[in-house]
Amino acid sequence: MKALKYLNKYLLKYKWYLILGTIFTIISNLFGIIPAQLVRYALDLVGETLDVYYLFAGSALQSELYDTFAFTILLYGLLILAMALLKGIFLFLVRQTIIVMSRHIEYELKNDVYNHYQTLPTSFFRTHNTGDLMARISEDVSNVRMYVGPAMMYGINLIVLFILVISYMVTVNAKLTLYVLLPLPLLSVSIYIVNSIMMKRSQEIQKQLSALSTYVQEAFSGIRVIKSFVQEKHSFTNFKTEAEDFKHKSLRLAKVDAFFYPVIVLLIGISNILVIFVGGKEIMNGNLTPGNITEFILYVNMLTWPVMALGWTTSQIQRAASSQNRINEFLEVKNTLVSDKNIEKPLDGIITFKNVGFIYPDSGIQAIENFNLEISHGESIAILGTTGSGKSTLAHLLCRLYDPTEGEILVDGIPLKDYNVNEYRRQLGYVPQDVFLFSDSIANNVRFGSVDMPQERIELAVKDADLLRNIQDFPDGFDTRLGERGITLSGGQKQRLSIARAIARDPKILILDDCLSAVDTNTENIILTNLKRIMDERTSVIISHRVSSAKLADKIVVLDEGRIVEQGTHTELMGKNGAYKELYEKQLMAEEV
Template identity: 70%
Template sequence: MRWQVQNLPPYPTGHSKQFNHSKISPATFSQAGALRTKKARSQTVKALSHLNKYLLKYKWYLIWGTVFTVVSNLFGIFPAQLVRYALDLVRETLDVYYLFDSSPLQSSLYEVFTFSIMLFAVLTLVMALLKGFFLFLVRQTLIVMSRHVEYDLKNEIYDHYQTLPLSFYRQQSTGDLMARISEDVSKVRMYVGPSIMYGLNLIVLFILVITYMVSINTRLSLYVLLPLPILSVAIYIVNNIIIRRSEEIQRSLSRLSTYVQEAFSGIRVLKSYVQEDNSAAKFEIESDEYRNKSLGLTRVDALFFPIVAILVGLSNVLVVYVGGQEILAGRLTPGNITEFILYVNMLTWPVMALGWTTSQTQRAAASQERINEFLSIKTDIVSQKNLSRDIHGEIEFKNVRFVYPDSGIVALKNFSMHVRAGETVAILGTTGSGKSTLANLLTRMYDATSGEIRIDGTPIRDYNLTTLRGQIGYVPQDVFLFSETISNNVRFGKPDMPQARVDQAVRDADLYDNIMGFPEGFETRIGERGITLSGGQKQRLSIARAIARDPKILILDDCLSAVDTNTENIILNNLRRIMADRTSVVISHRVSSAKLADFIIMLDDGEIVEQGTHDELMSLNGAYRELYEKQLQTEEV
């Protein structure tokens, strides 16, 4: 076998070096394995160290949970000793009982014996009740702590998501973002709650039980504990296989659900193209895969309890065999054997939980590492001077160039524009010319790659983001409405907005009559992403939401593309009054939307090709006139 060794000096020309596997000492492999284990452990500790601040915050839950764990285990151990005393009492009393056969003392001895047994039974019952009570307290501290940590961690992630720039969301899938705040946090909670609880229980119980066992008989203790490490390792291996196969099943189920959802959502297309049989065949393939993976998990899962039963049974056999020898030697009593069997059964579940806890800790570390990846991302959209003041609306772009950081697309090239407060500018251009990029830069979803943007003569980077965006009304090209009432969607920018203001904004957007036609009026819930509304109604509701907050700067990003010409004219006439005292930026590919503008800018491939008033641009006989005449002819047709 030839081993290629990297990063070593090359051998002289014409020479080669061959490594024999047998010459590599086993210690080398052992050291490599130890290094990998140490590295994995270090990564686990490093990832989970993020949770230390929460454990410190809820330290009293952790402290009291540890105290209750100790007390509950003490009440679990005492009954085993009571059983030993009871059995030894029975054996000793029987010998004495038969010595007094036909004697009046025999009945008195029997009464004392039965009272003693009853007392042991009552004490055992009391111990069991007390153990159950303190186990309840354990869960009320450690599991409750995990729920608090889960709540805080979800809030931390969600709050951090809010701070991240738009470029972050362009590079991430919604499903992955949701998985990190739900699935990953749930796995972390399993570590903070059940894993810590079972880990503490295992440590406390081992210390107490082994101490008692060794104090009674060291030789028997060693034999009893021999199968338990094997049990823990076996459970760990089986549990890892179960977890891996469970995750494969989840992925298979996800694919199956996605396929069914798409099939039902596109049922009209599916039927139109007569693809029912093909769709059913694909569903059968996905379903078969899910079935086969589920059967595979069932086969592995079937090994779990037989392994536990075999190894626990082996411990009991060793207790009886070795314990019998100790009894014959006079070093133990039959009560001790029963006590040891109870101790073995006590240790069985914690040892089983050790493998489960280790797996859960590793999964939690992997999930926390995924969470930490996002938490370590910091936004570059920050205020330099954090100015909070009212703006008038003067806008100035100076030689602005912008390149999208995720794709490298150059959206704007040396763009300059000056809009005085109260003026209206129309930005026209074809798809991909950079129009919407201007809206993103004005709302500071992105920062310019080079050049400068000023509002009221102050660099936009100096403004407090919340203050700036709170004075801008933005109607995006892709309308997004929430699964709420119409009234609450209009109020989104200002939740305490009076209903009269909502009504006026809806009238200005020419949507009032439509809303009044709905059975529940303004309280109509519009469904997910506004699915119950038409495209034009959604755009008009988005306009109403923007103008209802009375912004100083109004940005309309191609917001009338889904309405007919008549409705467009009505909305534009209403907007004429609304735009009178505020700066407005009308972005569109339709010339008709530019009729309200004081001047017009024609964009092409991120550069200004023409600018001026309508009459000036028409006289140039350039791109604007060509676009105007083409759209005019289309409307006439």
């Protein structure tokens, strides 16, 4: 229960739902107990009246006696019907309070978890896969809802019913009550054991189902690769193996499930037999009436479901505690990218790297080492290097997706750590190396950084990214909806749309992380020419492994294993006969070939 303490704040917020639900539970159980007493009165009335009825056989008084007897029985029947109706109404109100409360708590908890996810740094998402994140916000939160909803409702019902029924049964006959209750603990323990096995096997099935779903999703996402390599048969064989495992685990669950209801029926039957056997002796001793026996049998049946639910409720609490513990693990992860000063100001775009070093926390790889660079307002810098030289890491540091492990980055002479993170990022235009587009319209993808962006600005950004003609060829134009991760578009179109999204928000600092790798040389020249105009009076950082992307930059920096090996203009670096010239000549030769 320690992990579930986190939910107390929600229970306190919705305390009136819980209080009213408890009151309605008490009232509904009272209306459930009264019919059992009415049945006892009716049966005893029948037993006492029959002898008198036959005594006046053939007389007019017998007819009058019959009418009175029939009216009384009808009255009892109507009262039992009214009690059942009232019980149903209050059971409805119980669900409208406690179950509704659980839905409110589920909503709040999901919002809190999702909101917390968004505050966590990029390093967190590098070490946790998407499936695990999804499971905690869906499956785990649903398990918690089962605790604050049905499990709590059945738990309250069990407590209330036990207090009301057992206290009344004891006042009628303590000995019979003891015999009635003997099988109930055994019933609860049996259900708990069977339910625990079922729960364990259910979790195995869920895990296998997750693996099966992941395999199918991956297979359909990579269907072009599967077809290209003619691996349909191999893919089906793997799917069949996963499905066979799922079937085997499902059958194991079915075998345990087959024991569930027979065990319940057996133990309930034992309780009823004890009531009839012990009660029969009490009737012969003159301590009870037949009506009392019927009443006790009804009470046994009333207690059966709450006792059954005790095992289920215990399992649900265990599952909820386990799930909440998993949720708490993520909720306890704190965002390290915080600012004490929270400075908010328009940026001029003067960037200074001072002895910056960075080691990735998850892998321990030294990506940047002793990096020093000055970038003036409106200056464009090209950072070149081979794969793994640390180019993208610099973009991540500049966007403050990570903080340097050594040194510091200054923007306009102020440490980057002192800026309000969100306000700072609003003034950046970032085109990542791994383009991500949303399953939405083209227009909405462009205006993603500014929801109220006018259409004219969207069209201008798309035109500068050399994508306007392609969009105009689409039947729905800017309203064309993209598939998952932008699959509707080609690789080059996705990159150009990502560039349009970055420049449309009119950023103070523009960061292009190898964003032209999927376009041809001609399209690259058109985009770079357009970007040259956009980059005027705007600090720009162009990260690339292609020399052609660096020609228009004011300064070129060549990286190797996280260190600057050369820097200067294109002309200066060509005159040094170093790494830049070698890279330039290799790429020029490749283009000629």
